[in-house]
Amino acid sequence: MKKSAPWYHTTSIYHIYPRSYKDSNGDGIGDIQGIIQKLDYIRDLGFESIWSSPFFASPQADFGYDVADFTSISPEFGSMDDALQLIDEVHKRGMRMIFDLILNHTSDQHAWFKESRSSRDNSRANWYIWRDKPNNWNSMTGGNGWHFAKERGQYYWSSFLPFQPDLNWRNPDVKKAMFDIIRFWLGKGVDGFRLDIFNTIYKDAEFRNNPFTFKLAPTPDDPSGYFQKAKFSQDQPESFELAKELRQVCEEFGDTLTVGEITAKRNIVRKFAGEEKNDGLTLAFDFEMLEFKFTAGYFRRLISDIETHFPPPFMPVYVFSNLDKRRSIHRLGNDMRKAKLLHMLQLTVRGVPCMYYGEEIGMTNLHLPFKTALDPIPHKYTFAPRFVFDLLNVTVNRDEVRTPMQWDSTKHAGFSSAEQTWLPVHPEYGNINVASENLDSASLLNTIRSLMRLRRENPALQTGTLEFLEGLPDEVFGYTRKTETETLLVLLNFGETAKEVRLKFSETAYKLSVGDEAQGESARLNGFGGLILVG
Ligand code: NOJ
Ligand code: CA
Numbered sequence: 001m002k003k004s005a006p007w008y009h010t011t012s013i014y015h016i017y018p019r020s021y022k023d024s025n026g027d028g029i030g031d032i033q034g035i036i037q038k039l040d041y042i043r044d045l046g047f048e049s050i051w052s053s054p055f056f057a058s059p060q061a062d063f064g065y066d067v068a069d070f071t072s073i074s075p076e077f078g079s080m081d082d083a084l085q086l087i088d089e090v091h092k093r094g095m096r097m098i099f100d101l102i103l104n105h106t107s108d109q110h111a112w113f114k115e116s117r118s119s120r121d122n123s124r125a126n127w128y129i130w131r132d133k134p135n136n137w138n139s140m141t142g143g144n145g146w147h148f149a150k151e152r153g154q155y156y157w158s159s160f161l162p163f164q165p166d167l168n169w170r171n172p173d174v175k176k177a178m179f180d181i182i183r184f185w186l187g188k189g190v191d192g193f194r195l196d197i198f199n200t201i202y203k204d205a206e207f208r209n210n211p212f213t214f215k216l217a218p219t220p221d222d223p224s225g226y227f228q229k230a231k232f233s234q235d236q237p238e239s240f241e242l243a244k245e246l247r248q249v250c251e252e253f254g255d256t257l258t259v260g261e262i263t264a265k266r267n268i269v270r271k272f273a274g275e276e277k278n279d280g281l282t283l284a285f286d287f288e289m290l291e292f293k294f295t296a297g298y299f300r301r302l303i304s305d306i307e308t309h310f311p312p313p314f315m316p317v318y319v320f321s322n323l324d325k326r327r328s329i330h331r332l333g334n335d336m337r338k339a340k341l342l343h344m345l346q347l348t349v350r351g352v353p354c355m356y357y358g359e360e361i362g363m364t365n366l367h368l369p370f371k372t373a374l375d376p377i378p379h380k381y382t383f384a385p386r387f388v389f390d391l392l393n394v395t396v397n398r399d400e401v402r403t404p405m406q407w408d409s410t411k412h413a414g415f416s417s418a419e420q421t422w423l424p425v426h427p428e429y430g431n432i433n434v435a436s437e438n439l440d441s442a443s444l445l446n447t448i449r450s451l452m453r454l455r456r457e458n459p460a461l462q463t464g465t466l467e468f469l470e471g472l473p474d475e476v477f478g479y480t481r482k483t484e485t486e487t488l489l490v491l492l493n494f495g496e497t498a499k500e501v502r503l504k505f506s507e508t509a510y511k512l513s514v515g516d517e518a519q520g521e522s523a524r525l526n527g528f529g530g531l532i533l534v535g
Contacts, residue, residue: 008257009315010462013354014047028418032078043093046452051098066107096191105164129157136209159200192257204232220287240271243280259283266309296477296494321356337528344530347451350466408435460486473499489533493525
């Protein structure tokens, strides 16, 4: 691979849910000034880019994913000056700022939608998707996605929740308005965008009915579900083209990171990244890995398939937690040893790592009842008993993965001085918090810090080739990362018992371990241990 890999392919991303990161003014809600207070922490952790979930003006019915004005800031998060200061402070620390952009829909409180729904012949009448009669399409959250507006006597389409009407991208005025928003923020110094449900933006021009399928629930590699294939409501060819056009707009401002939220099979995701060459979105998330299994075989298959679909110059993203799904540590039975190994893989494999706030300390999900959820989604599912979803391992109440960041063992985990925080702080914050993990050299936090340092200091981990090592013991997965001048070896033991691995390397070449020893020509990998060596 060329040495001059673009920054967006060598970076590492730290994902903040702003409502829960740090409350600077004691109202119980995290805010932009709170993020600014914690930028040194993120820089010292070693991340190069920060993606914040949205803080634009919004009625907060879906906590910011329902935008009422894309170029102003919601007062509970701060002001435009705060947002500009954030961009500036991030840059001062040598990091990049990535905003969250929702191109597919707005809030129903957006002035555009209010006008659009008011009559059939206003100046924005065609800015959203209006039909006299609904077709059979289901929304992504289940149930009919068409909603009646009596002012027009027509139905509007929403891919997600009813208060998030989809914009009509076939209208050139809409496209221009949205591209201008991108230009607005790039002009203010933003370095890139995470693109919300990017694959739903275009729908079939003729609104053909979606075909039947026996599939009950959407899966990470296929949005079809609720007995319907998402054939005509998602992944349309015009959306692949849009990815390229958007790339052009972004490049008016230089190298810009774009990372798509695309729930689809990898061959489809590839189309969004640019089918032939990487001239579409610069990056895309892979949602299958959010449901990873902690075995050597699983990761070998996963990485092999990812490498097949996204060979250089494409670059995959490795993400194990986000704002919608259970935190990765939940899949690891809350075992910190496993978490260290998982992140050793994430930070040494060929790809851009993306970590969700709190993942670095092993923050766990908080079990919360559906009935009192602030998240709108669980209210759609109160008819079914909770244990059904738990059995299926499905996250319905997203409040559970959005609780306040655990900074220390003081009141509200140091997140806020308010009487009450917007969501409760996880009661185990006394044990799991940044301050106490800082003091423990073997903590998950310090392991991640060391791994991040290694990643920055060794270009092979960012741009090197990736090759699997063969002939390793059961449950051990290993690979090399190589540039012309450097070779690193990574050995990961997914098993509970210790393993001996015979390899040639020099003793001084030992780089970093998770509870392991390396000497002479063999390495001993303890249970769930990992080693990084110079080959
Ligand atoms: C995906 C986001 O991650 C989720 O939190 C949001 O509710 C939907 N898109 C709708 O914008
Ligand atoms: Ca606040």
